[in-house]
Amino acid sequence: MSHQSELIAEDINEYLEQHEHKSLLRFITCGSVDDGKSTLIGRLLFESKMLFEDQLAAVEADSARWGTQGEEMDFALLVDGLAAEREQGITIDVAYRFFSTDRRKFIVADTPGHEQYTRNMVTGASTADAAILMVDARKGILTQTKRHSYLAALIGIRHVVVAINKMDLMDYSEKTFNRIVEEYREFAKQIGLENITFIPMSALRGDNIIERSERMPWYRGTTLMGYLETVEVDDELMQESPFRMAVQWVNRPNLDFRGFSGQLASGVIHPGDKIRTLPSGRESYVERIYTLDGDLDKAVAGQSVTLTLTDEIDISRGDLLCASDTPASVANQFEVTIVWMNDDPMLPGRTYLMKIGAKTVSATITDIKYQVNVNTLEHTAAKNLALNGIGVCTINLDQDIAFDAYKDNHDTGGFILIDRLTYNTMGAGMIHFSLRRSQNITVQHVDVNKQARQQLKNQKPCVLWLTGLSGAGKSTIANLVEKKLYARGHHTYLLDGDNVRHGLNKDLGFTDADRVENIRRIAEVAKLMVDAGLIVITAFISPFRSERDMARNLLEANEFVEVYVDTPLEVAEQRDVKGLYRKARKGELKNFTGIDSPYEPPVNPECVLNTTDISADEAAERVIQFMADRGYLT
Known part of the structure; x- marks a missing residue:
């Protein structure tokens, strides 16, 4: 190999190593129909130079055929892959895209704007660290803007960007921007959204996307990319939380090895740390942290590892390994919020399968306390939940599970409901707390059985x-x-x-x-x-x-x-x-x-x-x- 080739290989290896150790930000774009979500993502892909020449050529050709931007490149076509989407100019499915900059890697979910596709927005938001809420500067705050904001708050997205788009169609008016900011802040107070950043932009023209726009000198805040590259990632925050790992697989390749494999939902674990397995409550110590690349001195939230323990204790798939001094709770009855995602309504008394982490149990909705009207935030009585309905309910399980409140840990407090016959996903839920009777009521032993x-x-x-x-x-x-x-x-x-x-x-x-x-x-x-x-x-x-x-x-x-x-x-x-x-x-x-x-x-x-x-x-x-x-x- 020539000296020049060796230098090129070293540069490639160095680049790959740097890329591997970049932090990853997952975010979603949401908002009403035609607010410019797909255009924004297409612009980010274009500006981050993540497109090949043939992709650019294809988009230029499609822009002439499908585009709505005159002679300019229609960036939305980079994301709206379905023919139905291109014909209607809307997003139906959740489209995931990957791109990176020198500072960070990104996975973005472009979520639908139509009300009937709200369930798709929930799917895209379930793993997001941040949300970009698109607002058309011409229309201001709409009903769907409020609906997606409420869902973002409900799901626990901590960082929200209100991207006031299409400012070019409003002559880059500061007055328009301030009016929308004031209106949104009033609504955000009602739903508990606090960490909000407002950015005026034009996704089509590129204003305030990568570089500060000269056409809005009155705006002195961050650009969108500047925000995305510096906002705190939830994985980093979760390392400060108590250790949690759901057992996904009991690894037993031979008689001499027995380990417990899974991904750390939160916290940090070291060899020698004392752990408790729930719901059984048995305790032991971590002997090794095993990976295919060798043993680790520690594992952190987001890593997938196999743990071996110093003691032979009964642990099965679905059990939760916790820090011994800060364990999760155990119960079988809860107050929860459920977002219903199926055309067939949710009926109290019907039994569903509930999947939380790697554990699947039988669950019955015993009562709907109230349904939330997302448009008005009013609490109303309900006998069932229809598609896209959101309700606060009580739920009863056929066995104890380990859990944390969803606000403390999304992985150990979030669940999905599955139809017992079709195995279709019916709804997504978030645990608030266990009901007191869950701990107070026990099965009484009787001698005449x-x-x-x-x-x-x-x-x-x-x-x-x-x-x-x-x-x-x-x-x-x-x-x-x-x-x-x-x-x-x-x-x-x-x-x-x-x-x-x-x-x-x-x-x-x-x-x-x-x-x-x-x-x-x-x-x-x-x-x-x-x-x-x-x-x-x-x-x-x-x-x-x-x-x-x-x-x-x-x-x-x-x-x-x-x-x-x-x-x-x-x-x-x-x-x-x-x-x-x-x-x-x-x-x-x-x-x-x-x-x-x-x-x-x-x-x-x-x-x-x-x-x-x-x-x-x-x-x-x-x-x-x-x-x-x-x-x-x-």
Whole structure:
């Protein structure tokens, strides 16, 4: 290799080393439609010289085809990659871009401006250190400006730039700038935003983006790039917080090595430090901090490592390793804020999967305390949360988890809710605090347990859950099953849909939310009766799979028997013993299953009864035979 080549190689290595050790700032651009978010990001990419010649050529060609800026280069086309976005001149999806300067690396998320895409903005903001809130100088503060500001405050973004854009269209007026600043400050006080920087700019012309604009001599503040290169990064701040690391993988390549792998959410850890694993509370000391590049003397927030401990203690994926003297809290009931991100509404009483860190548990929204009107900040009553709805709720989990309040640690206080059947992400949430009853209520041990009652009654307790359309024959079959079991000397109890609405559930209607709560209560009652050693028979339409799965998950394996009374809608409607279908068809009965409210048939029921082929008595006999074959009747 020549001397010149060696010098070039040294320069490249030096550059790469410097680049590797630069700090990383994650930020988002948000605001209303057509405020110039994508144009700004395109300008930053262009000015930071992060574009190849072929990209520039493509943008110049696209500007002629798609652009809206006359003969000038349309920088928005560097970011708006979807054809639909180019045609409409808007951003739909969250577009992530990477660029760097001599001082710092950046990941920017260009988030949508339309109200229906608010959930996409939440996604982009979830990992951001700072937010650039775009305001069109011609329009001032809009409803969507306030909505995105509220979400930024809610998610905990500590640094906000109010970028008053398109100043070139307002003749670079200082009066216009000051008016918008005053109006925004008043709103920011209401939502608790404090660390705000105001910058007048023109993303299209480049004013106050990289260099101070000569066309606004009255502005003496920082440029946008100057701000981005110097603002504090959250990773640096999190190193000062207590040590937290969620275990993502128990690393056991052989019998001689057992480590716990994950990324430090906060704090610093050294070999010899005492740690506590939660929720178990067991303690040990860090023996090694292992990486592929060798052992470390310390690890800091943001690093991914494997820790080995001095003691053999039981630790699983999802457990949280904490500093022993400043551990996280442990609870199973919380007050939370939830941002709903799915077209299907959130219903109290419905069970979802909750993922917090590397741990996944079952979660039920027990109550919506209030919904926030983002436009007015008013707190209103709500029975459910629709798409983009924001509500303060109480949530109950099926087991204890380790957590911090979201305001103290986003990683250990933030979570997502997932649909149990489709595994779609339904919402994002932030923990405020645990409820006092979470610590005050414990399971009381009793000496006479379910096994003792089962032996006394000489039967295996279970729930026979009959589901199907109204008029399918559920109540008739359930009544016959109980009569036959009673004649054989078994201890039973029948819970019928109409009967429980005269007492236990007389306060509930027939909305989706009320149906969910109806089934939740019945499932809890059935669980108590199974604990008493009874064979419980239920006859409910129970139209939603998620609630039937919730009932199943309350019980032990093989204690829930789903019996699908399979009757076509036209047959059930012909029977119409109660005249309900006739009323529903006339519009006199709202939310009627099969007409204007859906029924979700079971996917894998234990028993199927097609009542078009067999009589009610034959159906009951099949249920009895099924139970005998499976060992429920001894």
